[in-house]
Amino acid sequence: MSSTDETLPADPQAYVAQVMAEIAEEVRVRRASGDLPPKLERELDELFLAHSPVAGRGGDLGDALRMVDAATFIDPVVPVESERAAGAVVKKGMRSLLLWYVGWLTHQMSQSTSAVSRALHIVDDRLQELERQVEGQRVPAAGVVEFPAFHHADAWWVEPTVAAVAKAPGRILHVACGDGWLVRRVIAAGGDAYGVDPRSRVIDTSALGPLDLRGEPVGQHLRAVAAAGLGAMVLSGTVEGMAGAERSQLLTAIGSRLAPGGTLVIHSVTRQAWEAADAPPETDLAAGRPLRPEAWCSLLEQSGYDAVARSGPGGADFLVTAVRAAITSPYQPVER
């Protein structure tokens, strides 16, 4: 089939591109002629899916139960076809001899799998009811709430924040980093900073250069960070609209990812600023409301931080700087 004596084209890439175009045209013509209707290709997909395990078809519990139901009955009448001449006769004889025994076993197995199937259907019904109830009570995750007056490189809190984190013992994460305005400042001060922001649209990946900015939610990002992998974290525009449970989950995640001795800086706005007429519309939609500086200090101290709060010049926002205490454990690390 091969032909190695052929003359090679002068421009192989252009030649291959031409071949690809001809193949596409060939397929178009074939399709138009009805040689291979699209319906047949769909049937191929369905045929393969029929062999795949349930979750391969989307992980639907209803599908799983249908497969369980279909497999509930175990047939004791084994097939007797054979490629050898006498094989079928021998197999048929063996089946007749053993049918009473195999039938007794398979009957019990069918009963057992039917009981399991019934139980799974009850679980399915209850799960569906629970899902309906939970759906009605679902609290939407808080998004970034950006106040133009506070979230920019010249804001009053930027300098003390940079001073607090730039010498951190590890990477410094700015949450709700936007286009990287604070990350740039920290890097300029000698810190190893990067940022995440759930609003991936605000990160212009084509203009990042050496900047490390990632478009993903902070919770998802922290799950991928190693324990004690961060030297410092800065949260701005992040915590104000969080409901209690979400805030608690975030603090737990931060607690495990921030190195002992690491710094957590939280910039937040007061409730007055949150409820002012010119506040961003996200404030109306958020599930939670801002905590007061005293509440943040109390919450962080309960979580093992030494926290200090300071208010901004207009009294509309504040900065909490918290240092995570070094871990004290009665157990000493094992010398290797």
Added chain:
Amino acid sequence: MSAAAGGPVAVHQFIATLNPHDATGAHALRLREALRTAGWRSEIFAEAIHDDLAAEAFKHWMYPEHAAPGDVAIYQFTTSSAVAGYVAERGLPLILDFHNFTGPEYFAGWEPQSVRRAAAAADELALLAPRALLGLAKSTFSEEELRRAGCRHTVITPVLADYRRVAAPPDRRVAAELAHLGADGGADILFVGRIVPSKAQHELVKALWAFRRLYDRKARLHLVGGTSSFEYSKALQGFVHDLGLSAAVRLPGEVSDAALAAYFDAADVYLSLSAHEGFGVPLVEAMVAGVPVVTRGAGAVSDTVADAALVLAAADPSYIAAAVHRVCTDGQLRATLTAAGVRRAAELSGDAVATRILRAVAAVVGGP
């Protein structure tokens, strides 16, 4: 870093499994030789060692017996392994040799244990990548993944593989069997790789079905490779049976190097429809063997084959069948792809690759 002052005493490799039959194992062995030749001390430490290589490596927990100040670790990252945590814990200057791994999404619904293993591998990458002085990526695809995980200094270096094994004398028994099968005509389509969902062998079966229906009723498909996915393998065999292709689709399992050479020798076209490939060593082996390659450009495949393969623009069986037909019947196209393949394989083979790796290592840890 202690290594920076006077150069490292040793550059050791850590790996999950050292197996002579997989690309990473062969890569680690060849890299050790290159490191030693360049003047470094170098050993391999592994969690699991194939019996044939028992004398070639140590268990990873034996490293302290060989440790010396200034040691540098190269971690061969392919899958989740206890070695990742061990390497991180030792705090050695680290080079991450990243072969990529198949993400959990490719196993979802098939193998729950593989989903968990792949998710753990992602966690281990997040643990190691930010600590690495250097990331060695096998393609731009893998380099992007390394950078996303936090590795700041990366270099692209291909796999150090021994592609010559496919040019070895073919196994005579297998060659005779394939010749017998092909005596009545019909194209031989080959794919080499583990039978797992991410390699999408079922798509190859669909393509064969369409190819036989439209162009070549006697065509055969050889799916060489073992399996680590019982569910997928079972589904594939059921699918083949239902399509009435049991005689046309051959699943010989894992084969020896000589048998593999026989399969490449008999193949008219190498077809890959994998949904994910970290590099794709068999693609290069096909090029070395002079077999034209038709492939989907998933994962790192486009990087690996460059312009030396017919990279498919669509994945529907009729399109693939038309592409395979064209390669099988158009002498000029075969000659073009074969010539480009031999050239591309030469770029990815030999001492030049080892030199690139050694140069990258020396640039960050100092010379031997």
